[in-house]
Amino acid sequence: MARGISFRYLPGGSILHRWDARCKLVALCGVTTILVHGAGGVLGLFSGILLVGMWVSNLPCRLLLRNLRGWVVLMTVVFAAQALDMGEQAMRLVSWLPVSWVSFDAALLSVWRLALILAYSALFSLVTRARDVQEALLWLLRPFPFLPARRIALMMGLVMRFLPSTLDAVEEVKLANRSRLGDQVRNPLKRIKHLAIPVLRRALGRADELAVALVARGYREDLKSVIPPIPLLHTAPVALLLVMAPFAEELSGFLLTGSQEGLDLLLNFLQRI
Amino acid sequence: MQPDDLRMSVYASLMASLIAVGAYLMVPLGPVPVVLQNLFVLLAGLLLGGRWGLVSVGIYLLVGAMGLPVFAEGKGGIAHLVGPRGGYLFGFAAAAYVAGMLSERGRSRMRVDVVAVAIGTLMVYACGIPWLKMQTGMSWQKALTVGMIPFLVPDAVKAAAAVVLAKTLRPLLRRKLGVAS
Structure with a gap:
């Protein structure tokens, strides 16, 4: 059984380890949503953030690669299915291969996006204890009165x-x-x-x-469980992420290429804050 | 909490663990070995009814979301839930509920069970294929080719096995519960 556990917690004292699990869970959902809808610039930006996250949490990159190893087959299937294009021969990368530049780009982006989603989830699991995740889930379920x-x-x-x-x-x-x-x-x-x-x-x-x-043994459900409130400082990165989400594409355009349009948007965004 | 409710909660947890174990159980059907997860999902609906079947799959998904390796190929974590195969996992919940509800309404008759597992299996695809298409950007044709057509025959065998197992195990469960499942 233990051999099958690929996404597991690795003890540590980094900022990411100490960050409240509820905030991490919400941030993970936010990042995943942005990645699903994001194009190349956004993926580049979040790849950088991921590397910073790995560095901050003192985790070696090979650990992340080991976690992703089990997904190679799925990624290959997705890549192959996306890259195949039976359209015009003139558009093909190589004359004998039914792959065009457009379909090759789309396949590359799909696999990059998938790898990033998996990598962020692996990072989440590596820096969050199972018990904290359980409490975070309970906290998330609390607003629904019909869920015990x-x-x-x-x-x-x-x-x-x-x-x-x-x-x-x-x-x-x-x-x-x-x-x-x-x-x-x-x-x-x-x-x-x-x-x-x-x-x-x-x-x-x-x-x-x-x-x-x-x-x-007289099991009872009406005993109250105590979950501490979220420290205010821990919510700041989540708030920043949620505010940034609609402008992710333009911001990443500026950060990666330094475009004027992106700079204007960044200044506009900072003024709003 | 009523003792019967508590007992059903324990049975639902047991079915959730069996769904998880199903991810490790490979039975060769034709050239490719297939896992037995959907079999236990349908069985949860048939044995426990729609509501408790849904609860057992919900608990299974929560345990998987926590990071325990209970999903297919020993995977776990939020990634699997939001990844390309996530739709199939949410489809399990719909399948257990629909199969269980239909079976309950049909008073667990064999013919109704067959229809219930068929519709339940279709529910998995109804949730899984659009999700797969959305996540990977594939065309409908490609999504169907990759995510449905190769699994139709094994799923039909598993659905048949679920009906046979439910018929065998219902009397045992009824004796234990003292009520019709």
Whole structure:
């Protein structure tokens, strides 16, 4: 199980580590939204910000690359699907390859955008503890009165408890199946049935025992959980990001190329602030 | 909180963990091995009903969003939710709800279950394909070719397996709950 964990927390004392998880979560959503709609300039700007973030949090870049390694296949598929263009032969990069400059550019931008979204999420996971994320999610769910935050926390805890035991049960059933030559069965429906039914029977039995134990111990939902308020200073970067979002393209144009239009917009923006 | 409610919460958590385990379970169907996630998503709807099926998928998505490696290929984190495959994950919630609701309305009859899982499977694609197209900028044709057509046959087998498993496990669950699921 542990081998499968690619996005994990790495302890540290940097500014990013200490930044409130709720602000980080909102900032991540904001950055992702900007990236989805952004063109080349915006992607360049946010690539720079990402590198600064990695440097500030004292994380080596190879860690980020290792996190992205599992996505290479998906990115290759996206690139290939975007780059293929069966249009006019005169527009092609190479005469024998059905790829035009336009489709090549579009494919490159798509993959760059995807890699950046993944990299920002990896950075978020690397500098945020799971418990803080859980509390941030509870905080985000609180404004919705129809969502019972405490019960959600209990259920998330139960999932984490069930996961390893269910994986163990699967391994046991698989071994038992192999010893009875169950792995030689060709019919996929039978294979799934022979694996899933024993696992589900055991899991349901365990879940039932747990539910009885919770009832017997008088589990209550009306106990209040205390989540501290967000320090005001922590909200400043999020506010800046949200204010900047509509002008991201022009700002990045100025920062990357120094264009007059971008400079005017930047000055206008600073005056407004 | 009523004891039955608490019990259903525990069962929904169990189904959420089974959906997560489904991401690790590979069964060879034809030349390519496929994961069993959608099978457990549909099963959650069929066994627990629309509301609790939706809850179990919601909890699964929250646990994944926290960064635990519960999504396909052992991935986790917000990236997966907002990434190109995010639509399929949100489609799981719609699938569990619709399949569960239809099954409940049809009093868990086999024919109704078959229709319910078929519509549930289509719900996954209805959410996943437009999301994939939006995120990657592909054309509709390319999005369908990459994100739907190769998975139709394996999904049909998984949907059939969900109906068979639900038929086998419902009596057990009814005995435990004392009410019709």
